[in-house]
Amino acid sequence: MAQTPQRATLVEVARAAGTSKTSVSRYFGDERERLSRELQGRIAAAARRLGYRPNQIARGLKGGRSRLIGMLVADIRNPYSVAVMHGVERACQAHGYSLLVANTDNDPAQERRHLALLAAYRVEGLVINAAGRPGRELTRLAEQGTPLVLLDRELGEAPADVVGLDNAHAIDQALDHLRAAGYGELLYVSEPPAQASSRRARLERFRHGLGPRGLAGEALCLSLDTEAAALGGALDAFLARPGTVPRALLCANGNVTLAVTRALQARDVPLGKVGLMGIDELEWCALVAPGITTLAQPTDAIGQAAVASLMQRLEGAPHADPCHRRYQARLIPRGSTCRPASRHAPEQETP
Amino acid sequence: MAQTPQRATLVEVARAAGTSKTSVSRYFGDERERLSRELQGRIAAAARRLGYRPNQIARGLKGGRSRLIGMLVADIRNPYSVAVMHGVERACQAHGYSLLVANTDNDPAQERRHLALLAAYRVEGLVINAAGRPGRELTRLAEQGTPLVLLDRELGEAPADVVGLDNAHAIDQALDHLRAAGYGELLYVSEPPAQASSRRARLERFRHGLGPRGLAGEALCLSLDTEAAALGGALDAFLARPGTVPRALLCANGNVTLAVTRALQARDVPLGKVGLMGIDELEWCALVAPGITTLAQPTDAIGQAAVASLMQRLEGAPHADPCHRRYQARLIPRGSTCRPASRHAPEQETP
DNA sequence: GACTACGATGGGAACGTTCCCATACAGGTT
DNA sequence: AACCTGTATGGGAACGTTCCCATCGTAGTC
DSSP states (O other), X not given: OOOOOOOOOHHHHHHHHTSOHHHXXXXXXXXXXXXXXHHHHHHHHHHHHHTOOOOHHHHHHHHSOOOEEEEEESOTTOHHHHHHHHHHHHHHHHTTOEEEEEEOTTOHHHHHHHHHHHHHTTOSEEEEESOOOSOHHHHHHHHTTOOEEEXXXXXXXXXXXXXXXXXXXXXXXXXXXXXXXXXXXXXXXXSOGGGOHHHHHHHHHHHHXXXXXXXXXXXXXXXXXXXXXXXXHHHHHXXXXXXXXXXXXXXXXXXXXXXXXXXXXXTTOOBTTBEEEEESOOTTTTTSTTOOEEEEOOHHHHHHHHHHHHHHHHHSOTTSOOOEEEEOOEEEOOGGGSOGGGOOOOOOOOO | OOOOXXXXXXXXHHHHHTSOHHHHHHHHTTOGGGXXXXXXXXXXXXXXXXXXXXXXXXXXXXXXXXXEEEEXXXXXXXXXXXXXXXXXXXXXXXXXXXXXXXXXXXXXXXXXXXXXXXXXXXXXXXXXXXXXXXXXXXXXXXXXTOOEEEXXXXXXXXXOEEEEEOHHHHHHHHHHHHHHTTXXXXXXXXXXXXXXXXXXXXXXXXXXXXXXXXXXXXXXXXXXXXXXXXXXXXXXXXXXXXXXXXXEEEESSHHHHHHHHHHHHHTTOOBTTBEEEEESOOTTTTTSTTOOEEEEOOHHHHHHHHHHXXXXXXXXXXXXXXXXXXXXXXXXXXXXXXXXXXXXXOOOOOO
16 A cells, blocks of 8 residues: 555656756756756756656657667577677667567567567667578568667578678687597587578588598588487497597587587497587586587677677668678687597686 | 668558558557457558557557566576576566566676666566665665566565575475485585575575584585685685595585586596585586586576566555565485495486 | 847657547437 | 437547757847
8 A cells, every 4th residue: 555656757857846848858868968057956956856767668759769679589598699698788788778688489480479579669779599580570670770680690681780600710620620639530410500591501611621621521410309319329320330530529509519418428428539529618518527628609799799780780871781790719628529549638727 | 772661650550541540559459359340451451561560669658558577687697597587588478578688797786777777668567686785776666666576585675576496495405315315514605695685595594404404514605706716725625624424515506506516626526425416407417427416496487476476466466465485496316416335326317 | 239149948749659538320218 | 309328430638758949048249
């Protein structure tokens, strides 16, 4: 039965300060210096007394500026996504924007629904880390002038900037590292590439990078959700092959690394004897003995770049040609890619 | 140079459909059935043709219903927080709300700023998983009628529901399990309890639970950010004590488990010989040999309960007495709490 | 002393909705 | 024929801002 003191409005503050709403609006907008010192003082006092907070919703309505950036995340429980999101959020904040996050759980239907929702809130820009199937919704948004940034996947259709890992270079780093460590036969494990261009890019680079380096190998693509069982069989087959060339597994992303590590442990395969390496650094990679070698993505930089991209279009040239920003991975060598014979640097910590 | 077809408005749709804005508003609100079949058809056609989407901002302004729930997260990179957030988001969605997330990186200044921001967007309810220092801002919000839910911490001052783990019972489970496994001397490692009531609750229960069970032990509280170095020393001291009673470490949360596991590995201490157990299940706990025993929190249920709490106050009794909902942890026993002597069940997978 | 210029302020029309209150016509009752 | 009652629709005033366009002094200029 506490009474609810209605939230104060601009007009109420104006009345309390003995001035007009225009002046109060100026005070809270960015024209404060146009007001006389004395009036500023009166407004400040009245506002504080009433506990006034500008209503962002009303602001957004009039000016058309919601000060909201939307982000579509395919899987909010994926550490990579969260790390990037962290960068995105901080960058938004630095530019005076707030972030509206929508998680799609990898479900295209939710993706469409959430896209519509973000549009309904008139987000001024959109960071997309989901399948983003061509989506008329997405194209429409772009046509209506909402800048789009894709994380780690290209869409072709909609004009949008792309920010992400330099996939080709990352795969090159991995192949070079594995070759230098003495592994000659590789299995590349990836989720189905159909859905994301970065998966395709990595896979292709892997295939084309083997020959020139004198490596043998092949790729295994499966959905971790639906075909997890198949992974074990495929690993068995790979490990049971005839021949004595040292073998290694290369995981296309953090989820795969997790699944593969589980499968290897279930089989009591010692890491290192069979090499293991993954794209995406996870906090536990150093902990699983003898440590899993990874390629760390500069997630913070990627997040910030995404927002920078949006800001540029928001403030400057909205219709410039789509641009790509690719970032380099950082190799973190650990024991999982030291063959027992030549083991020299058993573990190296993240700096 | 692409021209920007301004986003269509209600009035434009009305004109195109040869009707009034009221009818269009009814169509997109929840009074569609009041319209004649024929008019519905005309509106639908016009809306589709123009690509109309109701402007949520304008809606929010008029009705005072922003359809937004805010969530304040202390550390968005903490898997526990993210897991709960996932539950919150899905529940919001199910109730027709969207989630505005603000991450504070454990910084009180950011916390205040973000709280103000969420208030500015007129969120209809607030889920708080941050220090939430008494905060006049918070009390004000509560007074103005915004329902509040605290995750895993009580504030005392502001009237708010609390949702979280049944800390006392969780600690009891841990102590019982460790005792049954034969450990007699425990070290409880926690972050400083000052900031969060749940940390205090766990710590206290630990202290009071030792005696009745015939256990010895003590607690170590340190900030992982600033005193990480001290952890190693404290572990050394604990492990080097005279006496032959088997010893175990109990970690107050996931962050602590990570830090402690790192410290133990750096010291080549085999898990199990020294027992290790943690609150919060992390995806890698099964992977670090011989597996780390954990108490899993029902994060999804907690997130959903938080939103349910808000909805209840939003729809029903806004001023009912603050209520507490506590959820039970689930014990996942693994090798880290099997003493070498009595090792029988080396590993057990998460179901 | 009339003119312009400028700095400080205020009035009022938007922005795109919702929702209260008409209006219009149909079909019953008296 | 005058009266309700109900259903399908439309007009217009909010909601809390921003921003254009006054207004009103007070100087500075010729």
